[in-house]
Amino acid sequence: GQNIDQPTEMTATEGAIVxxxxxxxxxxxxxxxWYQQHAGEAPTFLSYNVLxxxxxxxxxxxxxxxxxxxxxxxxxxxxxxDSASYLCAVREIHLSGNTPLVFGKGTRLSVIA
Amino acid sequence: xxVVSQHPSRVICKSGTSVKIECRSLDFQATTMFWxxxxxxQSLMLMATSNEGSKATYEQGVxxxxxxxxxxxxxxxxxxxxxxxxxxxxxxxCSASGKAITEAFFGQGxxxxxV
Numbered sequence: 001g002q003n004i005d006q007p008t009e010m011t012a013t014e015g016a017i018v019x020x021x022x023x024x025x026x027x028x029x030x031x032x033x034w035y036q037q038h039a040g041e042a043p044t045f046l047s048y049n050v051l052x053x054x055x056x057x058x059x060x061x062x063x064x065x066x067x068x069x070x071x072x073x074x075x076x077x078x079x080x081x082d083s084a085s086y087l088c089a090v091r092e093i094h095l096s097g098n099t100p101l102v103f104g105k106g107t108r109l110s111v112i113a
Numbered sequence: 114x115x116v117v118s119q120h121p122s123r124v125i126c127k128s129g130t131s132v133k134i135e136c137r138s139l140d141f142q143a144t145t146m147f148w149x150x151x152x153x154x155q156s157l158m159l160m161a162t163s164n165e166g167s168k169a170t171y172e173q174g175v176x177x178x179x180x181x182x183x184x185x186x187x188x189x190x191x192x193x194x195x196x197x198x199x200x201x202x203x204x205x206x207c208s209a210s211g212k213a214i215t216e217a218f219f220g221q222g223x224x225x226x227x228v
Contacts, residue, residue: 042206042219096170098162100147101217105156
């Protein structure tokens with residue numbers, strides 16, 4: 001089973017930094033993903049963590065602590081186009097051998113001028 | 114990244130009819146495909162997982178006789194919504210993964226409206 005929690009909504013100012021937190025509980029952890037989703041569109045991949053620590057990719061960074069069941073996505077130098085939903089997803093290992101991504105409810109980020 | 118093509122992008126159907134949604138991996142062999150449903154302002158809910166050549170594994174609460182999934186080849190999976198009702202109106206998204214592939218790649222999604 002799984003339980004993935006992230007804030008429902010956040011607002012930040014253009015040019016600023018925002019951190020979106022995600023906590024999870026799962027019986028078979030096999031990696032944590034962050035996706036960006038604009039309304040009415042499919043999610044696009046942002047980052048992947050399977051080991052503890054920070055992964056940096058341009059303006060986006062993601063951190064994972066497996067012992068704490070905690071991750072965050074850090075967005076720097078915010079731009080208006082970053083206004084979107086950010087989905088935290090845990091890849092689980094099921095007894096069947098399948099490894100689906102299970103998604104949190106998403107955080108709607110609004111970037112304001 | 115790898116390409117997953119989902120078709121159609123939008124469909125409107127009458128209540129009681131069936132709709133088929135296709136999901137194709139264009140440049141890799143998708144050993145596993147996942148089907149999700151997303152209602153407005155909510156997150157993606159996993160409906161089922163299909164492995165090539167075997168029966169799909171459905172999540173709790175998803176009717177397997179209503180949502181028929183076929184994954185007959187390494188590049189194609191289909192989801193058929195049978196006897197559609199207005200409450201089935203939703204955004205359906207497929208995701209494909211293959212051996213030695215870290216991330217799952219998403220199709221463009223299908224907006225289904227049942228009238």
